[in-house]
Amino acid sequence: MTDQVQRSAPAQNRHTIHATGREKLKAHAAMMLFAALIAGSFSFGGMAAQHLEAGPLTLWRYLMTMVVMGILTFGILRVPFTIPRRVWRYALLGGLIAVYMLTMFAALEFTSPVQTGAVFTLMPLISAGFALLFIGQRTRPDVMVALVIAALGAIWVIFRADMAAILSFDVGRGELIYFVGVVCHGAYVPLIRRFGLGENPVAFGFWVVVFTIPWLLPTGGVPLATTDFGALPMTVWATIAYLSIVTTAITFMLLQYASMRLPAPKVLGYGYLTPTFIILLEGLLGHGWASPAVFLGALVTAAGLLVMGLLRD
Secondary structure, X not given: OHHHHHHHHHHHHHHHOOXXXXXXXXXXXXXXXXXXXXXXXXXXXXXXXXXXXXXXXXXXXXXXXXXHHHHHHHHHOOXXXXXXXXXXXXXXXXXXXXXXXXXXXXXXXXXXHHHHHHHHOOHHHHHHHHHHHHHOOOOOHHHHHHHHHHHHHHHHHHOOOOHHHHHOOOOOHHHHHHHHHHHHHHHHHXXXXXXXXXXXXXXXXXXXXXXXXXXXXXXXXXXXXXXXXHHOOHHHHHHXXXXXXXXXXXXXXXXXXXXXXXXXXXXXXXXXXXXHHHHHHHHHOOOOOOOHHHHHHHHHHHHHHHHHHHOOO
């Protein structure tokens, strides 16, 4: 009996073992890049949502992503093709991602990219709760304090340093829709660890994408099949290319890499940088630049994340 417990202990504790040294730094760098790339999905997605509804837009994106991930996995990286074990894992993860993506595009029909960024900042705390529930991963009090500091800076950025806007915040339909998706994504990150059985991370990502598509067919199948693609502006085509290659294939691998090396709250803590990157991108797109006071909030967020990264896991 004792031998059985000793043999099972590593398997039970593997979800709470984190990377150190160079691997830890690389995981933090991966999430910094993740936040910057995700910011583009809000700005570009907001423009595309004006021309195509959430269902067909998301399905089109994932069909393209399946092709990109397939070429990357089995063509470029030459990962051996095998039918995945315990298919239900991929079906569940795919369902969570499908809800997240659908709600994001649906929310952008009612609200702005910056406001959806506000809802996105709730994800680290939600993920901390799910990490405790699913894999017994506890968030240290000092890490939680660092997350709160980063969140305060993010809120300041989101509302463009306008205290009146913060105090009068009115949660609209778009924010409520997207909140459902944020809850699903918050559960997704710790479940990557729980469901991982040592598969190649890129192949794992490919099969998650494959099993996301069936969840998107009910809302996107018929509308996409009847879409007049020739009438769509280049904005939509460029957005699909960006979302398929950058914010699905690339960010999935970044998230997968970091999730296997850092606690879930630290991984999604980088979401606090997303509103800052959104505001920078909106400025570059000609939608106006933020004030110096707003960038002060961005520095507070960066400081909170720096402290979080240096704290013990």
